[in-house]
Amino acid sequence: MSLEYDCLFISNGPGDPSLAKTLIQNVCKVLESDHPQPVFGICMGNQITALAAGAQPYKLPMGNRGQNQPVVNVMMGQAFVTSQNHGYGIDSKSLPPNPFYFSSFNHPYGIMHSTKPVFTAQFHPEAKGGPTDTEFLFDAFISLIRKGKEGSIASVMPKKPVVPQRIQVSEVLVLGSGGLSIGQVGEFDYSGSQAVKAMKEENLKTVLINPNIASVQTNEVGTKQADPVYFLPITPEFVTKVIRVERPNGVELFQSGVLQKYRVQVLGTPVESIMATEDRQLFSDKLMEINEKIAxxxxxxxxxxxxxxxxxxxxxxxxxxxxxxxxxxxxxxxxxxxxxxxxxxxxxxxxxLLGWKEVEYEVVRDVADNCVTVCNMENPYSQTLSNEEYHMLRETAIKVVRHLGIVGECNIQYALHPSSLEYCIFEVDARLSRIALGIPLPDIKNTVSEQTTACFEPSLDYIVTKIPRWDLDSFHGMSREIGSAMKSVGEVMAVGRTFEESIQKALHSGVTVDQIHDLTAIDKWFLHKLKHITEMEQLLGQYNSVTVPRDLLLKAKMDGFSDQQVGQALDISEGEARTVTLNQNIRPWVKQIDTLAAEYPASTNYLYCTYHGQHDLDFKDHGIMIVGYGPYHIGDIRALRQMGKRTVVVNHNPETVSTDFDECDRLYFEELTLECILDITQQEGCTGCIVSVGGQIPNNLAMPLHLKGVKILGTSPVQIDRAEERSVFSSILDDLGVGQAPWRALSSLEDAVSFASTVGYPCLLRPSYVLSCSAMNVVYGQEEMKRFLEEATQVSQDHPVVITKFIRGAREVEVDAVARMGKVLAHAITEHVEDAGVHSGDTTLILPTQTISQGALEKVKTATQKIAKAFEISGPFNTQFLVKGNDVMVIECNLRASRSFSFVSKTIGVDFIDVATRVMLGEPLDESCLPSLENPIIPVDYVGIKAPMFPWPRLREADPVLCCKKTSTGEVACFGPNIYSAFLKAMLSTGFKLPQNGILTGIQHSFRLNFLSTAHQLHEEGFKLYATEGTSAWLNANDVPTISVAWPSQESKNTTLPSISRLISEGHTDLVVNLPNNNTKFLKDNFQIRRMAVDYGVPLITNFQVNATSLFHYRQREPRLSESSAGSRHN
Incomplete structure (x- = not known):
């Protein structure tokens, strides 16, 4: 081989490098020469160079093949994601012991000569295809050639970045996301929980401010929980008070002056970077600095x-x-x-950008400037991006994140032209992780796989589909159109091996793929997949249960067809379809979600079912199944694990902590249907199933699962069924002599009208087995009766609809309790601030009760014990009562944990879910410390208030007024020495702003007398009062000076009076009190006033009882928020 050359580039090749003996000998001559020209080897070129230097190769057990292989440059101290395709490695210990050769990358993924211009890489820096992270090696090689003899490898390589020392902190303040609302739902609660857990794993004292009483973050006991928890509004004033008390070293929020004053460090992404991502103009300017494209x-x-x-x-x-x-x-x-x-x-x-694709990347960057893209998503699902598009956007994401200075995790969103490489960036959202403590990614262990570090990009051999959940029927007047403004109240997630299995949403129209593409600009890849599903459905329809071929049935199941869908296609029931499938020996396999595509051995408990492949694990351990999607009942899982029981959780809500892989022994990401639960429990051989801690959906599965032989732990499914069937439940109450409003099971419209004429309107229509009181309505007349009865019948076709007399002016109380074999062991009684008629999930709760007489409370407890005994309850249950004077009437009883369990548990200091779990497992309990009916635990020096969060600003067409259907999306709770303090903090935690200047009122006749004292006080406190004409005349006549304003419908006709629209839009009023009734002739005007208040961000009160709870007394009762307001729970 001639040594006359300017440079030597040794490229890649297949197979065992030791077989290339001639090439190794020639490279050896080059390395032994005194003045070799620059040498650069990639992939097999690394192996040849190492062998020429005297190292030994070895065969890898599985090979490194993929576009996401992480390497660490030991000179720079930085990690890179690379493309690799090789089956052999180099034993780094076999490199010659002289000082000339050393590993330039870990493993070694590259070697370097200390004095000669020789270096290599065991990967593909050219990135065809793959990431472009290490393209700089080619630039370094070219620079080395140009510099000639003066050049050295160190002079052409990027300099080692200046890495700040790990931040030394002992105490961290974490600000939670507060109550859940549209646009800020459970994913932020989940990420906050992860932040707390990460800080605790680093042995840091963690202080949490979060008024979300239902959040797992605010549990007070556990190794993954914060140390002190403050149920306070997340506002600068309250955060400052906590900082003053706790003096933490780090905080994840910046407020001018406060952090500097108390010497608090900001962890992770600098405040300036956060501001640059949140301020639209700053964001635009920042992107322009690096010539990135925005719309x-x-x-x-x-x-x-x-x-x-x-x-x-x-x-x-x-x-x-x-x-x-x-x-x-x-x-x-x-x-x-x-x-x-x-x-x-x-x-x-x-x-x-109409018709452009929406693409998102999740990027993580640490203090050492290491960057990885954890995943990317296409809206819909990332399946149509080419290699060039994928890596172009990935490279841009990393460049933007570095330029913005983000330390932690962030999300970058693009619009990508469907037929060119043109793109625009329209958003970057920065978030936090333990990287904020200064820990580099390669030093953090990947707790999912336990085989890799956090510095890697996942390989997925499955497809994940996340679909939003809407509940627009609960909001009167809502349009079903969706657009750029978020309307969904939650989401579900599905995992499958193919797109069809993952999404399974069929198109039933007869239009062609091209027509749909022209109308929607949806990529044809998705449309053809959906068309395939409809074709499979049509093909199944050509057979019956006897003639359907096994191969076709298996293909349908592989495409995600449920037993219900198969049954519909074959014209048989769901149960018959399941029998046909099982008789054909068609059963799902259980696969692991390991993020490694089986490239490395990994042991995870993150599972899903599929009809593709084989089992990834065995089923020797028979655990207890917990069915549920609620984010607030993880205590059940933790209680079972404390008792040494193995847990199998089935959930499909990606936002909840109960879908965190390390909370249970096995977690199935599957839908909550009878088919899926049966498949899993039969495969796992579960010894029991808990359905009473995950909400209404699991509870409704109790009887179907029981009939299929699944052992339901706790209260018998037969008793659950009796309580859910409203007519049966009401009959049992009559037999027990427990009071309830007059009722009747309806058989016809005439029957309903006859009942209403007897007891008088209004009446309440109540279907059975429904979620969030769906199709439940208060009826004020015969026309409404016809319309609402038809709606109720549709949602409760197999069960009679019950009609009851609606009791006006009654208070409502709830009893959350746990019983064992019909004996109540623990209970707590809460009072609603609002009168009866508002859904319990939308009400403001008080504990202890404030206006209920002791005699009425004793009647409530007596009725609770009778119901527990009659239904032989063993486990959690919730009973709701009407109280009017000394009359006590039962509304309903749910034999499951209610949404208020978290509130009562944290208020009185007894974990009701833990008690219920031990009851359902038959474990012993120390009953002496439990709040029994005879010895209740009643707070005496503090009051707890739970307040709802509403999504009105997001739902532009909805009427922001409460009714018997649930409309809230979240809840908060705060504590204080009295009702005024607790109520004020709870309202502030929901985003309510206290009025400072003008208040607009519109009070219907039935509320006026009760409102008069409040009106006088508002005037005395200096508020400028505006009122609609009738209210204004009444207030002025009662010595409350008020300015009259015109109704919205009369503004154009009556120009002499101030305009409500202008008062609200120009900020003359900062509170609207609108107290209508259902019979007012100004329905449209009242709606417009309420909507204007919400749309302009003006606080709105529509319920007299909220007003009556002395919200307006804050100036008198709370002249200043005292230091004790920053108490961790009850102060």
Whole structure:
């Protein structure tokens, strides 16, 4: 071999490198020469160079093949994700013992000569295909050639970044996300829980401020829980008080001056970076600095400027607001003007990129500038991106994250043109992880696989589909159209081996793929997949249960067809379809979610079922199954594990901590259906199943599972069924002599009208087995009776609808309890602030009760014990009562844990779920410390208030008024020495702002006398009062000076009175009190006033009892928020 050359590049090749003997000998001559020219080897070139230097190869057991192989450059101290394809490695211990050769990358994934221009890489820096992280090696090689003899490897390689020392902290303050709402739902509760857990694993004292009483974050006991928990509003004032008391070293929020004053460090992403991602103009400027593309946009601060910007950009446009969630699509000037009013003070008007793909990347960066993209998602699912598109957007994501200075995890969102490489960035959301403590990614263990570090990019051999859940029927007047503004109240997640199995949402129209693509711009890949599903359904329909071929049935199950769908196609029942499938020996396999695509051995308990492949594990351990999707009943899992029981959890809500892989022994990400639960419990051989801690859906499965031979732990499914069937339940109450409102099981409309004429309107229609009181309505007349009865019959076709007399002016109380074999062991009684008629999930709860007489409370306890005994309850249950004077009437009883279990547990200091779990398992209990009916635990020096969170700002068409259907999306709770203090903090935690200047009132006749004392007080405290004409005349006549305003419908006719629209939009009023009734002739006007208040961000009160709880007494009762307001629970 001639040594006359300018450089030597040794490329890749297949197979065993030791077989290339001639090449090894020639490279050996090069290495032995005194002045070799630059040498660079990649892939097999690394192996050849190492062998020429005297090292030994070995065969890898599985090979390194993929685009996501992590390596660490030991010179730079940085990690990179690389593309690799080799079956042999180099034994680093066999490198010559002289000082000339050393591993430039870990493993070694590269070697380097200390004095000669020789270096190699065991991967593909050219990235065809794959990530471009190490393209700089080619630049270094070229620079080395150009420098000639003066060049050295150290001079051409990137310099080692300056890495800050790990932050030395002992105490961290974590700010939770508060109550859940649309746009800020369970995923933030989940991420907060992960943050607390990560800090605790680093042995740091963790202080949490979070008023979300239902959150697992706010549990007070456990190795994964915060040390002190403060149930306080997450506002600068209250956070400052906690900082003053706790003096933490680190905090994940910045507020001007406070952190510097108390010497508190900001962990992770710098405050300036957070501001740059939240402020639309700053964000745009930052991206322009690195020549990155954003949609044509203009930042504005007024509606008038927004209109001008939209005219310049051209409709349609997208509005995005600073420091807020979500956006709004505007097709014309009218829509823009309407939408802009509801947004924050800064708005970005952007060109709407109609037909472009929406793509998201999740990126993690540490203090050492290591970056990995954890995953990417396409809206819908990331299946149609080419290798070039994927890595182009990945490279851009890393560049943007580095430029912004983010330390931790963030989400970057793109719009990608469907037929070119043009893209725009429209959002970056920065979040936090333990990287904020200064720990590099390669030093963090991947707790899912336990085989790799956190510095890797997952390989997935499955497809995950996340689908939103809507509940628009609960919101009167809501449009079913979806757009850029979020309306969903939750989400579910499915895992499968193919797209069809993962999504299973069929198109039933007869239009072609091309037609749908032209109308929607949805990629044809998805449309063809959906078309395949419809074709499979049609093919199944050509057979019956006897003639259907096994191969076709198996293919249908592999495409995600449920037993119910198979039954519909074959014209048989779901149960018959399951029998046919099992008789054909078609059963699902259980696969692990390991994030490694089986490239490395991994042992995880994160599981899903599929009809593709084989089992990834055995089923020797027979655990207890817990069915549920609620984020708030993880205590059941933890209690079982404390008792040494193995737990098998089935859940499909990705937002909940109970779907965290390390909370249980086995976690199945599967839908909560009879088919899935039977498949899993039969495969696992579960010794029992708990359905009473996950809400109504699991509870409704109790009887079907029982009939299939599944052992239900706790209260008998037969008793659960009796309690859910309203007519049966009411009959049992009559037999027990327990009071209830007059009722009747309906058989016809005539029967309903006859009952109503006897007892008088209003009446309440109540179907059985429904969620969140679906189709439950208060009826005020015969026309409503016909309409609502038809709706109730549709949702409860197999069970009679019950009608009851609606009791006006009654108080409502709830009893949360646990019983064993019919004996009540633990209980807590809460009182609703609102009168009866509001769904219990939408009410404000008080503990202890404030207005209920002792005689009425004794009647409540007596009725509770009778019900527990009659239904032989063993486990959790919740009973709701009406109280009017000394009359006590039962509304309903749910034989499961209610949404208020967390509140009562944390208020009185007894974990009701733990007690219930031990009861259901037959474990012994120390009953002497439990709040029995005879010896209740009643707080005496503090009051707890639980308040609901509503999604009204997100649901632009909905009427923000409460009824018997649930509309809240979350809840908060706060504590204080008295009801005024606790109530004020709870209201502030929901986002309520206290009025400072003007108050607009509209009070119907039935509420006026009770409101008069409040009106006098408001006037005395200096508020400027405005009122609708009738209310104004009445208040003025009662010596309360008030300015009369015109109803919205009369503003154009009556120009002498102030305009409500202008008062609200121009900020003259900062509170609206609108107390209507159902018979008012101003229904539309009242609706418009309520909507204007919500749309302009003005606090709104629509319930007299909330007003009557002395919210307005805060100036008198709470002249200042005392230091004790920062108490961890009850102060």
């Amino acid at each position: 044509p946009s203009i930042a504005v601060k007024t509606v008038a400027d927004a209109l001008k910007a939209a005219d310049k950009i051209g409709y349609p446009v997208m509005l995005r607001s600073a420091y807020a969630l979500g956006s709004g699509l505007c097709a014309n000037r009218e829509k823009l003007e309407d939408t802009a009013l509801a947004m924050s003070c800064q708005i970005m008007v952007e060109k709407y």
